[in-house]
Amino acid sequence: DAKTTQPTSMDCAEGRAANLPCNHSTISGNEYVYWYRQIHSQGPQYIIHGLKNNETNEMASLIITEDRKSSTLILPHATLRDTAVYYCIVRVAGIRGSQGNLIFGKGTKLSVKP
């Protein structure tokens, strides 16, 4: 799986949009971009994933650049409960052996401040 690069930490004001960047310059054409978050002492929570097109769900939006080398997770109106570590992961589409597993790096610690 391709590696990802994320900033170590970010701050965001409550009520504002939080934009979390991720670089995945070695991504392959059949690899999906996944975002998870982990609140302290809880299991990771799935947020969103995409392949080429931008995606939106009730939690967030995912913007993938045309060359697919980077993406941005957008939380449109951040709340204090969005404070967490956010993980960007790329995952191959065709599964052989352990290729389907998620490789979590250290992620971005997002702090939402009042």
Place this chain on the structure above:
Amino acid sequence: DGGITQSPKYLFRKEGQNVTLSCEQNLNHDAMYWYRQDPGQGLRLIYYSQIVNDFQKGDIAEGYSVSREKKESFPLTVTSAQKNPTAFYLCASSYTMRQGNQPQHFGDGTRLSIL
């Protein structure tokens, strides 16, 4: 509600003792996974199972064992051979491993400590 249930939430192990962590899912998922997380670190894969009665070693399987006798259950045993078992253990499941667009969903974890 559908989901993944891990128990217990906290577990203490004595030296030389085997302990078993429970993971149950009612999502009708074929694939299940066990990860280990150490403080300030990402997740590392211990074992995974693509289907009932099948499981494969992950990146750090030494000192651990699993079984998959039922679709909804994937217990993890931490054996006495695991010399550094103190960690946060996470179980996950997904509809299948064969398609990359199927997200994994996680339980709330079991925190294991050594007495």
